[in-house]
Amino acid sequence: MNAVPGNHRFTRRQVLIAGIGAAGSLVVGLPTFAYEEEGERMIGFFIQINPDGSVVIGCKDPEIGQGLRTAVPMLVAEELDVDWRKVRIEQMPLGIVKTADGYTWKYGGGQGVGGSTGLTSNWELMRQIGAGARRQLILAAARRLGVDASECGTRPGYVVCASRDAEVPYSELVVEAAALPTSDEPAPLKAMGDYRIVGTRRNTIDARDIVTGKAMYGIDTVQPDMRYAVIARAPVLNARVKSFDDAKARAIEGVLDVFRIDGPQPGEPYVILASGVAVVATSTWAAMQGRAALDIEWEASPNSSDSSERFWRENEEMLEGDGQVVLDDGDYDAAMAASAKTIRRRYRVPFVSHAPLEPQNCYAFVKADECHIIAPTQMPAGASRAAHAVTGIPRENIRVEMTRVGGGFGRRLTNDYVAEAAMVSKKTGWPIKLQWSREDDIKNDFYRPGGLHEMHAGIDADGRITAWAQRLASGSKYYRRPDMPDENLYQAELYVDDFPRRIVDNVRMEYFHNAIGLPRGSWRAPAHTANAFVIQSFIDEIAHETGQDPLQLRLDLLGESRELEYSGHGGPTFNPGRLARLLRFVAERIDYGRRLPKGRGIGLATHFTFGGYAAHAMEVTVADGRLTIERIVAAMDCGYAVHPNGVDAQLQGGTIDGLSTALGLEITVRDGRVQQNNFDDYPLARIAVVPSLFETHILNYDDVPTGVGEIGIPSAAPALTNAIFAATGKRIRNLPIRDQLADGKQVDMTSMASQVV
């Protein structure tokens, strides 16, 4: 099913782009080019119906573990009206077509996954693709039977004509159907109540291939005459190679070539980030051995004195001054002055690494005027641009294929490893598979930015919050981007329309950019992970400080269902009542408010992320400085669950990602060097962290689906730390939690992750 990369059933064609709108716009009806070539048996780009009645559905976007390869084809299969058990999915390559002023999407919709948009961007398009193909099949059957199309309907895999008491299998109609003229009118869509596939519990389409070891990832790519490459990367941020001695490396059996890779100048926009020495060999191990034998002298770097210690100290100092005011609702100063009580707290959120389990890799074969890329990537068009940037080959001559991806989490939005592979292939003329080690990955990431948040609240005599401020000093995620004015750097870190804006009247947000040399990028749910932790912790603190119940204070603020303006990603509106609904539910499920023994506590948190809503309730025990998560109740409102099994999976996985990160993960720098190396000192959570009592609930409010990949993570960490406070009275304001509960006793980080916490 998940074929060896490069072995696609979808043949590449030169096509007319008539009928396709501007990039990313919706194609109404079918793409207007249907194929009558013998044996093609395809209707449009996405649907192939075989003589045996089996159906191949193309998936244009990459699968990174978010379940899109199952969920999106479900939309097509539903409207096409076929038996899901007869459906097979094929990954489609990148399709871009040159236009007068750039490029447009070949398949009628964008390709790429980020920001939890994979489902929402396909919701209309893919249902229409299925419905349009069904309409063509009905037309073909009606012609054959000599009846009007209105006399025909379908059952899975067949056109049915009651007046003729006839059934014609799709497999007999497909060639004819594809040749018939298509309509510009949208095809009618099924009512949701009639769904047989969408919204039902289905397994991950590739599960059998995965459990039998047949599913192929980028790292599994094998192509004729392929060589293996690794790069020795600068140990200090932005350091460049001064000189190197490769005599010992070249003496390693299998090493074929060794050469220098020049990275970008410090601070400049980048395509690749690596400066270093490439080793090309006949096997991965030989390349790694060759790299280990290199003797490299590095130039001094402007970042050679960068340190986490300095970064955090500077953040403290910055917050003592005045920053860029990026939001100033009402009269914050007056409200603070008039308040009966003010509360100020600081919270520290560390840098963290994506650490997808499949280390970065890419296959590239650069020839004189064409290039072939096979990559595990979230953004295939970015891969095409990256390969173009380092080879100069026109993008229409760069073929980009996507593999199944061993985890994304935002790391593979950046295609630096694609550019590296293309660069090595160009230099050698060989087909190259570039492989990163885990250490390469941990040390050369685009990290989630670390930041120090200072929160202020003004409270009136009745305990109401009348003023609210969030002041943040951090390194912005917008790292070395071209054409990015300094005054916009905050936009990646402070989401101005987040709760409690438009609920509290006087709100101020202030940003201080602290430029550290650590590369930064999008990490699952980007700034929502930091902001949810900070906001949901602070609300908890306000409740305890003012003698209010943390649940009731949140419910009072969130209020009833209503749409508030939300200009950020996930808008145009945000309904705080939907958060209240989830929060009430998880509180009830976990029996919030019951008396608990000493050392045991329940914490709550809720957050709106990219259009979706989530809430967590967690119950913990802290005894002798040891934390045990006893129970988790998680709920998500994603509007409509197209693939409920996948939604549950994302809520489970997002929650665990949140816990894993909060418990033990941090990237630090000293003397310009990232100090973490591998999973021994970057201890991702293991199974022991996860309680047996872990329930997930999908509680949809309406029938408009949102994405789900990032919704489940932000409220997990604050629910945990709020539970720790309830259990112990100790407030965690500094992530990760690590040994903060151990009262000074040293806790081994590895054992914390691998044993019962």
Add this chain to the structure above:
Amino acid sequence: MVSFRINSEEVSFDGDPGTPLLWVIRDHLRLRGTKFGCGIGQCGACTVHVDGAAQRSCVVPVSTIEGRNVTTIEGLAPSDNALHPVQQAWLEHDVPQCGYCQAGQIMAAVDFLKRNPEPSDADIDNNITNICRCGTYVRIRKAIHRAAELTAGEKS
């Protein structure tokens, strides 16, 4: 030259005897179900069986498996049309997300269940240490219990 059996086939390797078994399996034998995750035996994505016991193949030099029997994920199922009970349980609980670690998880669970045919949650927590970055642990735990049931059913 190192000779051994992999999934019941005789194979030999005449390269650097210090090469980790993982890279012999992946690059030379082209069995790509066994994954590279960390290279230091931490994550378990590369777990295979050597004479029936789970080993993290990224830290096993190929020289140490002369004459031994290696089983990879591709050799776990009794036939192309059948699944091992652990694989079956994995399907029933729809465990995988990205799926990259799952071959290793399954190989670890198979060995674990041989030693602990009726495990408690605590047994699982103390013995299954493979990393899943996607966080499929809730389903892994359920699938291990289910596999124990399926195995017991096969034997009875």
